Amino acid sequence: MRKWLWLSALLVSTALGQAPDPSQYGFPQVVASLLVQPWDYVRMGLGSLVLTVPSGAFGRDPVRLEVLTGDPSVWQAYAPQGQKVLLAFALRVTDLKTGERVLTFAKPLHFAFYSKDIRPQSLYLNVTFTTPPTVTPNPVKPKIQIFPLGPRH
Structure with missing residues (x-):
């Protein structure tokens, strides 16, 4: 049985303290960019990807939240054997006061991905911005939920 997975980028700080830019590590396309105030609750749908950001998730300062995507076929080489990459995405969060990237969040974000190819064995993998990347x-x-498709009423 084939397993399916999706990859997300895990930001790691460099020796200089600034996080690497996901666009330089296999996530070149910015598919969403928005300003988020500390009190904002955000639920963003981008096709089959849904990202929910609770208020206060990024701390006390306003940030720019960007969702970046990469070509799943590029990431297939890093996938465990027998698995297919369905989605490759990264988040880039920048503090608007300091210009620094936000590496940790005060509250967890919720990510959902909908696909007919999701299976109970599907995985969610992190990618570190290194050369070569670590998955x-x-x-x-x-939490994988499978809903049967049926006629719409």
Whole structure:
């Protein structure tokens, strides 16, 4: 049985303290960009991807939240054997007061991805911005729900 997975980028700080730019590490396309105030609750739908950001998730300062995507076929080489990459995405969060990237969040974000190819064995993997990249299982096991398709009324 084939397994399916999706990859997300995990921001890691460099020796200089600034996070690497996801657009330089396989996530070249910015598909959404918005300003988020500390009190904002955001629910963003981008096709089959839904990102929910609770208020206060990025701390006390306003930020620019960007969702970047990469070509899943490029990331296929880093996938565990027998698995197919369905989605490759990264988040770039920049503090508007300091211009620095936000590397940790005060509250967890919720990510949902809808696809007919999701299986109970599907995985959610993190990618570190290194050369070559390191792909590791996300420490939070995904909650996978499969809904049967039926006639719409």
